[in-house]
Amino acid sequence: MTFRDIPDLALEDLDRDGAIREAADGLPRSSRGGFLKVVAGGIAGAAALGRPTGARAALAKGDIAILNYALTLEYLQDAFYTEAERKGALSGPPARLTEVVGAVERAHVHALRDVLGTRAVARPFFDFRGVTERPPSFVRTAVAFEDLGTAAYKGQAHLIQSPQVLAAAVGIHSVEARHAAWIRYIAGTLPAAEAFDQAKSRPETLSLVRSTRFVVARPRTKAAKKPAFTG
Amino acid sequence: MAGFTGLESVDDPASRDRFLTRALVAGGTLLAGGALLAGLPRLAASAQSPAQDAEIFNFALGLEHVQAAFYREAADQAELDGDLLEFARVVAEHEREHVGYLQEALGGSAAAEPETFFGAATTDPDAFAEAAITLEDLAVAAYNGQAANLTKGGLRAAATIISVDARHAAWIRAIVGRPAASQPVDQPLSRAEVEAKLDESGFLREA
Numbered sequence: 090m091t092f093r094d095i096p097d098l099a100l101e102d103l104d105r106d107g108a109i110r111e112a113a114d115g116l117p118r119s120s121r122g123g124f125l126k127v128v129a130g131g132i133a134g135a136a137a138l139g140r141p142t143g144a145r146a147a148l149a150k151g152d153i154a155i156l157n158y159a160l161t162l163e164y165l166q167d168a169f170y171t172e173a174e175r176k177g178a179l180s181g182p183p184a185r186l187t188e189v190v191g192a193v194e195r196a197h198v199h200a201l202r203d204v205l206g207t208r209a210v211a212r213p214f215f216d217f218r219g220v221t222e223r224p225p226s227f228v229r230t231a232v233a234f235e236d237l238g239t240a241a242y243k244g245q246a247h248l249i250q251s252p253q254v255l256a257a258a259v260g261i262h263s264v265e266a267r268h269a270a271w272i273r274y275i276a277g278t279l280p281a282a283e284a285f286d287q288a289k290s291r292p293e294t295l296s297l298v299r300s301t302r303f304v305v306a307r308p309r310t311k312a313a314k315k316p317a318f319t320g
Numbered sequence: 321m322a323g324f325t326g327l328e329s330v331d332d333p334a335s336r337d338r339f340l341t342r343a344l345v346a347g348g349t350l351l352a353g354g355a356l357l358a359g360l361p362r363l364a365a366s367a368q369s370p371a372q373d374a375e376i377f378n379f380a381l382g383l384e385h386v387q388a389a390f391y392r393e394a395a396d397q398a399e400l401d402g403d404l405l406e407f408a409r410v411v412a413e414h415e416r417e418h419v420g421y422l423q424e425a426l427g428g429s430a431a432a433e434p435e436t437f438f439g440a441a442t443t444d445p446d447a448f449a450e451a452a453i454t455l456e457d458l459a460v461a462a463y464n465g466q467a468a469n470l471t472k473g474g475l476r477a478a479a480t481i482i483s484v485d486a487r488h489a490a491w492i493r494a495i496v497g498r499p500a501a502s503q504p505v506d507q508p509l510s511r512a513e514v515e516a517k518l519d520e521s522g523f524l525r526e527a
Contacts, residue, residue, distance in 0.1 A: 267501035
């Protein structure tokens, strides 16, 4: 068996509709960089502190890092859909998708946290800066997130050691692809644009996520003013 | 579509999907995390080798042949219209490329194309959608079920196809107005399970 080489994606290939770029355009740069610190710190901390107990002892260090990477992307998706649902500015097909996909992404977060136990990376803070309230931006960003999630899982599958972790990862990978196709259909763009989907490496994915500046070091809401009413 | 119950019980897809959505949304998660992942069937992991890759990809090639023939027939007959015809045409090309890719990788050991029979499934909109959903879900479950048996290179190659078939499965659901992805994790199927479902479909002439 020989396989043709599979080239890695360029950012432009993944961000076909420019959603990630658009989302990042014209926004303050202050929060840039917070994300990688959060992730890198979390993964390093998880590896250092991980005192395996019970069934979780079987996880290899590399698998823990992959699971935490996946968890980080799931946190991002979870936060995005959960906020969109809470804000209630969507209607019709995007609202329906948000309800279903949001629940699935929350289930992914829950499942990955459960597998990782105390070694799970902490949930970062997010600031979507109104994208979840503007239907066209929401749809384009969701397309980018789901295409990214699919490419990111695809980039990890062959690096996973545990057959159980692999079973989970491939089962989630194809669900992310289903989400991507669904939201693309809603967006009026081809749900499956190519015969082959390309993978994205971890550094490429994280740098792309960082470029959105959706991940912030601290919650945006500050208690700058005293609450008007504290009853 | 007599005798074609396939992967899903679709007596009333709309109410089933509503139920799933309610179940998912209630409490925020469908399943406790542990159950979600630990509940997956254990993938039969055997020692990976290029020879085993070839065997698995010949199995996959059989599925891709059936898909390619199905969409080619639908696109050629062109009795479908609108979104369904566009879907058939685009996906026919993808499946053709999947077949070509696997044939190239397998070289002289590539299995021959099986004889297929689709009846009204390539012309009747409802039957077409039902068959497409079954074939795409089956391909995803088949590849996912072999993930642990493939070499690293084989897995990387398969993964580029798996998500495209998953996109097709969601796309056709979106066209016919069904939630396109209600399950948190796609369940894998063993080779024997896949072959049994393919037999059930009645699409293989010689089966």
